[in-house]
Amino acid sequence: MTDELTPETPDEDEQPIKQRKNGLYPGVSDELAENMKGGWADTELRDLQPIEQAPHAARRRAALSARFPGERLVIPAGNLKTRSNDTEYAFRAATEYVYLTGDQTDDSVLVLEPTKDGHRATLHRLPRSNRENGEFWLDGMGELWVGRRHSLDEAEALLGVPCKDVRELAGTLKEATGPVRVVRGHDAGIEAALTDKVTAERDEELRVFLSEARAVKDAFEVGELQKAVDSTVRGFEDVVKVLDKAEATSERYIEGTFFLRARVEGNDVGYGSICAAGPHATTLHWVRNNGEVRSGDLLLLDAGVETHTLYTADVTRTLPVNGRYSDLQRTIYDAVYEAQEAGIAAVKPGAAYRDFHDAAQRVLTEKLVEWGLVEGPVERVLELGLQRRWTLHGTGHMLGLDVHDCAAARTEHYVNGTLEPGMVLTVEPGLYFQADDLTVPEEYRGIGVRIEDDILVTDDGNRNLSAALPRRSDEVEAWMAGLLGR
Numbered sequence: 001m002t003d004e005l006t007p008e009t010p011d012e013d014e015q016p017i018k019q020r021k022n023g024l025y026p027g028v029s030d031e032l033a034e035n036m037k038g039g040w041a042d043t044e045l046r047d048l049q050p051i052e053q054a055p056h057a058a059r060r061r062a063a064l065s066a067r068f069p070g071e072r073l074v075i076p077a078g079n080l081k082t083r084s085n086d087t088e089y090a091f092r093a094a095t096e097y098v099y100l101t102g103d104q105t106d107d108s109v110l111v112l113e114p115t116k117d118g119h120r121a122t123l124h125r126l127p128r129s130n131r132e133n134g135e136f137w138l139d140g141m142g143e144l145w146v147g148r149r150h151s152l153d154e155a156e157a158l159l160g161v162p163c164k165d166v167r168e169l170a171g172t173l174k175e176a177t178g179p180v181r182v183v184r185g186h187d188a189g190i191e192a193a194l195t196d197k198v199t200a201e202r203d204e205e206l207r208v209f210l211s212e213a214r215a216v217k218d219a220f221e222v223g224e225l226q227k228a229v230d231s232t233v234r235g236f237e238d239v240v241k242v243l244d245k246a247e248a249t250s251e252r253y254i255e256g257t258f259f260l261r262a263r264v265e266g267n268d269v270g271y272g273s274i275c276a277a278g279p280h281a282t283t284l285h286w287v288r289n290n291g292e293v294r295s296g297d298l299l300l301l302d303a304g305v306e307t308h309t310l311y312t313a314d315v316t317r318t319l320p321v322n323g324r325y326s327d328l329q330r331t332i333y334d335a336v337y338e339a340q341e342a343g344i345a346a347v348k349p350g351a352a353y354r355d356f357h358d359a360a361q362r363v364l365t366e367k368l369v370e371w372g373l374v375e376g377p378v379e380r381v382l383e384l385g386l387q388r389r390w391t392l393h394g395t396g397h398m399l400g401l402d403v404h405d406c407a408a409a410r411t412e413h414y415v416n417g418t419l420e421p422g423m424v425l426t427v428e429p430g431l432y433f434q435a436d437d438l439t440v441p442e443e444y445r446g447i448g449v450r451i452e453d454d455i456l457v458t459d460d461g462n463r464n465l466s467a468a469l470p471r472r473s474d475e476v477e478a479w480m481a482g483l484l485g486r
Contacts, residue, residue: 076094077093105155128143181203216423217423228266231262266305274287278293300316302315336431352416364387419457433446454466
């Protein structure tokens with residue numbers, strides 16, 4: 001990275017320049033400052049068309065307006081977060097902001113101002129870098145350092161919402177009167193401006209509403225989730241093709257291979273990829289990905305591509321590194337597959353959300369009793385939850401802009417709710433026999449299996465968005481053999 005100069009807070013008539021400590025230039029001459037002001041082409045983008053999300057975002061804002069009439073609603077995108085010293089993490093806009101705008105720009109804020117017949121929406125954003133005061137080339141966030149950003153007119157054309165300079169917003173909010181709600185946790189400056197106007201309880205109601213509103217996906221969202229899944233399938237194929245290189249290095253090779261697909265076809269991975277080989281597969285969220293990949297072991301790969309619009313897939317397959325399951329690996333894998341089949345079959349409109357979990361857990365419990373790992377009867381084991389020593393987690397979750405979407409929804413609307421067409425959820429049973437579990441035969445220890453697919457609730461049942469990726473053990477082996485040319 002290079003070193004930049006950063007201007008101090010300007011006086012009315014001048015823009016003093018402050019050198020970064022240990023920077024190589026002591027300052028800017030008047031002649032250079034004047035030279036940098038001119039000689040630049042007009043790069044304003046005209047005749048822009050609204051982004052595809054624009055009409056969908058407008059409908060979502062209308063629903064939000066109807067829920068909170070007469071109240072000012074403030075939804076920030078968030079700010080850059082420092083990684084170390086003067087470097088930042090890649091920015092990921094707040095889910096609520098993206099859902100309501102389709103925009104992903106840092107420091108931006110959506111404000112819905114109450115009117116007599118609803119709300120007036122305004123996006124507050126940073127305008128293009130100022131060329132008169134040198135911001136565009138001297139400031140660390142100037143265009144010549146981090147790239148061009150849209151002008152306010154351009155953003156308005158793309159997003160279909162009037163845009164204003166966000167740098168004036170905090171002062172405006174400080175003077176605001178009447179009821180206000182803000183989505184917390186994303187912009188400390190905006191929250192500080194509202195500190196005497198909001199309450200935690202009222203703000204939580206706003207967050208809960210926006211979480212529950214995302215439960216049923218519209219056609220655009222389903223399409224984006226299918227794109228995410230399709231790219232994820234290709235990412236899994238990429239991994240299989242380089243398993244020999246992973247054996248020669250580590251799980252990191254798998255992580256890097258999948259990440260390449262995510263960055264080429266999407267925005268990023270939707271969450272930290274779990275590339276768990278051998279006994280690491282028994283750790284539910286193994287994201288260190290620094291272990292060995294050995295022939296004869298299983299690889300549990302839990303990964304998802306996030307699209308450019310920030311919708312993410314979440315798919316898991318447990319693959320034999322050498323392309324063939326051992327007898328015991330197949331037995332355990334097939335049990336998990338059978339449980340997943342039962343879970344997917346329970347996903348349908350009108351069903352209780354918990355039904356798919358209960359169906360999968362019953363099958364896994366039956367297998368554990370059959371194998372003599374826990375004493376039956378099955379009903380007793382389920383009542384006491386004894387199977388959870390080896391099944392550990394719930395069988396799925398909502399999916400969308402967040403990998404665990406709708407997380408703030410009320411329990412009665414989520415896990416105690418009812419499935420509706422348009423909901424998208426994962427079905428992901430697993431069995432995990434820890435390497436130090438003395439209650440199971442030695443040959444079981446260190447084996448972990450999870451199978452996960454992304455399921456859309458339809459009018460007459462469900463559709464597996466990730467059906468292109470084989471699940472049955474014999475189909476997995478044939479798929480791997482085809483990719484490896486065997």
